Structures are given as structure tokens and as C-alpha cells.
Amino acid sequence: LERELAAVCRKVAVKIAHGDMKRNSMTPAKIEAMLGPPRHFTEDLLDRDRVGVATGLAWTASGGDLLFIEVVAVAGTGKLVLTGRLGEVMKESAQAALSYARSYEIADLPHDFFSTHDLHVHVPAGSIPKDGPSAGITIATAIISVLTGKPVHRRIAMTGEITLRGDIMPIGGLKEKILAARSAGIEMILVPHLNQRNFSEIPAEVTANLKFHFVEHMDAVLAFALADPTASESPATAR
Secondary structure, three states, X not given: XXXXXXXXXXXXXXXXXXXXXXXXXXXXXXXXXXXXXXXXXXXXXXXXXXXXXXXXXXXXXXXXXXXXXXXXXXXXXXXXXXXXXXXXXXXXXXXHHHHHXXXXXXXXXXXXXXXXXXXXXXXXXXXXXXXXXXXHHHHHHHHHHHHHOOOEXXXXXXXXXXXXXXXXXXXXXXXXXXXXXXXXXXXXXXXXXXXXHHHHHOOHHHHOOOEEEEEOEHHHHHHHHEOOOOOOOOHHHHO
């Protein structure tokens, strides 16, 4: 943000030096004319509910960001394929998420599914390294979405570390993650129950107009996140 503001100031200073203006108020249209079109279109990826695509929240050195987890099942021998420049901790989270998903009871799932299919977990923006345990529940949600055929609500984001039994552990960087969700048009955020104590440190204007659910187990996450494919309305807007 500081770099972009500095770029605007430099362009205005050049115009003043050329005698084109003495004083000017910025508007969104003028900002885009000076800086060019927006470089990030995160909200464009939230155009519809999709099977196997869940929205997570990540902390970065420059603030928060949305993390899209994609999962597909293909014929294979039961391997877990991980791509997207994932660090060791995130790879372990994916392994834990898969183990939980394998223990999750799904009606009509063939008993030999996991021995005859590979699961490919991909996190787009492959040029950016990603690590940390807080994508665990997002990965598990995307996997179970594929196994059940139920899409994930596009306007629900989540963050939390998962255990093998589906319990949800607390995470860090909550304020930055909430800001990222807010700017992308997310409507509901699923947060570990143990992070509820951190909300006293977050200004009210950051959380305004967002719905939060504090979850302790994956059962609660899936109840909110997975959509009924026959329903026409998303609970992100219905609740």
C-alpha cells in the first residue's frame, strides 16, 4: 500500500512540476488511470460453488491472502500428489487431512476407492512458496467435497489446523486473514474455537459485516462449507 501511494504521489508531483495542476483530489477512476488496472482479481475466482475447491486464509509477510485449495481424484494406486510449492509443514497438514477424510463415513463411496484413485492437491500461484498448518481444515474440506460430490460454498473462507480425529487447533495471524477475506468479498469465516479469545484484539471495523463461526471439529466445518448440489441458494447468503 505504501509503495502504491508513493507511486501516485510521484505522478502527481510530475504533473505539478509541468504546471498541469496545483491541487488534485484522488478518485478510484484517477487512481486506476495512474496505476493501471488492478493486478489481482481474487474475487473473480469466487464466481461459483465448485466441487473440490475450498477457500482458505493465509498469513504472509505483507498481510493476509486468500488460499484456494484444489483437489481432484484420478485413477491410480492410492497416492497423494501435492503441488504448488508447499513447505514441509503444509505437506504434513495435507497428509493429516487425507487420513481424516479416509476415516470419514461417506455413503456410496466404493470400499476400494482409496486404493484405485490418486488424490491430487494443488494450491495455485505455484511461484509463491506456501507453508504452515492453518490450511489443514481447508484441504480436508476440499478432499471431502470431491469424495461426496458436494460443492464448497464460494463465499465461505476458513482457517485452522486439523488433527487426525478432526479436532481443530488454533492459528495465528487472524487479523490479517480477516482483512484479506473482507477485501475479497467473503461473507462467512470459519475460525477455530480456541481463537475466539483473540477477537478482543481486533478492531470492530475489521470484523463489521462479516459472519463468524467458531468451530471445534470438522463436522461443524463441513456442515457450513459443503453445499447441497440440488439447492439453489447458498447458506452464506441464506443464514
